[in-house]
Amino acid sequence: MEFALIPGISILMCCHNSRQKLPFSLQHLxxxxxxxxxxxxxxxxxxxxxxxxxxxxxxxxQKHPLPFPVHYLQEPQLGLSFARLTGILAARYEFVLFCDDDNGLYPDYLEQALQCLHQLPEHEAIAMIGGQGIAVFETPPPVWARQFHLFGCGPQAQRSGPVRQLYGAGSLLWKKAFLHLHAAGFRWLLTDRQGERLTSGGDFELCAALQICGYRLWYAENLRFAHFLTATRLSLPYYQRFIREASVSENFFLLYHALPHARGHSRWPVRWLALREAGYHVWRLFALLLKTFSMHTRPGSRELRRLRIFYHSSRLHHLMHIKRELHNSWPLLVDWYRNLNNHLPQTSPKQRFV
Incomplete structure (x- = not known):
């Protein structure tokens, strides 16, 4: 199936109760x-x-005009994945740039994106390009907050090149690749951020689906944007709440990773991967607990260990309750995976962008 798209970039900004945050993003635009x-x-x-x-x-x-047209849409179903789907399908241009309501694109973002697209390897079917979020703190952050990266901040690899996952903020999505996924029956299982709930993972789910279909992901270190973090997001309880509510999404990534090994609707490929991951988290917890007895501590190290212990414990808890995802989502994913052969022609986005 072919889709005729106009060369260009559609900047997609999804908002939920964003009056206080929008000026930051719009000023950068x-x-x-x-x-x-x-x-x-x-x-x-x-x-x-x-x-x-x-x-x-x-x-x-109206008071502060932007140098390009602005279109306003509504998505009544609460969830970032639903809002992004509405925006992607409505976008006129070939690439969709995810700019969250607390992101500030650097002035040269589009110039760097264009340069990156022209430099992509000819043989790669690259469907998504991610950049680097630079944290901008409302108040001076604690030491550990600069070392424990959450919220789409920090480098995504040591250097520009292929990667296995990208956070959604600041990412450039090749719309044609997404439309191929959509035509093949892809629908997000994760709602991502939903109102005040800190659920997440929709961006990583999209990355997993693209790779299952043979597309690649690319990290471009020169694509930079500011990510504004309010003071309320810089406390240990908030970080722990985020980890607890967001880490359940990693169960769904196991389902995607198990698809190439699927034999009918048998759950054993997922169970095996869950068991292997559980072993990793047990080992990491053991190593972290040993470090708590170390006499050498640096500023923020105690909080960092506490957060890492909390993360690995949360993952173990969610892995023990993976049965629900297996029952509800695994058959749907297996059926979708079986239908992929009739879709997804792979053509490098570089060859389509002028």
Whole structure:
């Protein structure tokens, strides 16, 4: 199946109760350098907001015009994955740039994206390119917060090149690849961030689905954006809540990793991977507990160990309760995987972008 798309970049900003955060993101969009001849648009998707986010966005853009058209959409079903799906399908251009409502794209972001697209390896079917989030803190952060990366911040690899997963913030998605997935029956199992709930993982699920279908992911270290972190997100209880609510999504990644080994609807490929991962977390917990008796401590090291112990314990807990995901989601994924052979022509996005 072929999809005719217009060369250019659609910036997708999904919002839920974002009145307080939008000025930060929109100010950065005002300062973007637009390469000559590049088609650009902004899609603002209101995801079941209760603070009149969409009206605020319209008023702000009227007072502070952007250098490209802005379109406003609504997605009543709460969940970042639903909002992103609405935006991706509505996007006019060939690439969709995920810009969250607390992200500030650096002025040269589009120029760097264009340069990266022209430099992609000819033989690679690269469907998603990720950049590097630079944390901008509302208040001075504790020492451990700079070392324990959450929230789509920090380098995603040691250098630019192929990677196995990308966080969604700041990522550039080749829409044609997504439409091939969608036509083949792909639907997000994870809702991702849902209102005040800290559930996540929709971006990593998309990465897993793209790779299952033969596409590749690429990290570009020169693609940089600011990620604004409020003071409320810099406490140990908040980090622990995020880990507890978000780490359950990793059960779904096991399902995707098990698909190449699927034999009918048998759950054993997933059970084997879950058992292997559980062994890893037990080993890591043992090593971390040994370090608690070390006499050598650096500032923030105690909190870092506490968070890592909490993460590995949470993963063990969720692995012990993977039966629900196996019962509800595994048959759906296996059926989707069986139907992939009739879809997904692989062509490098570099060859399609002008």
């Amino acid at each position: 005002q300062a973007l350098h637009i390469p000559n001849g590049m088609n650009v648009e902004l899609l603002v998707v209101d995801n079941a907001s209760t603070d009149d986010t969409l009206s605020f966005a319209r008023e702000y853009v």
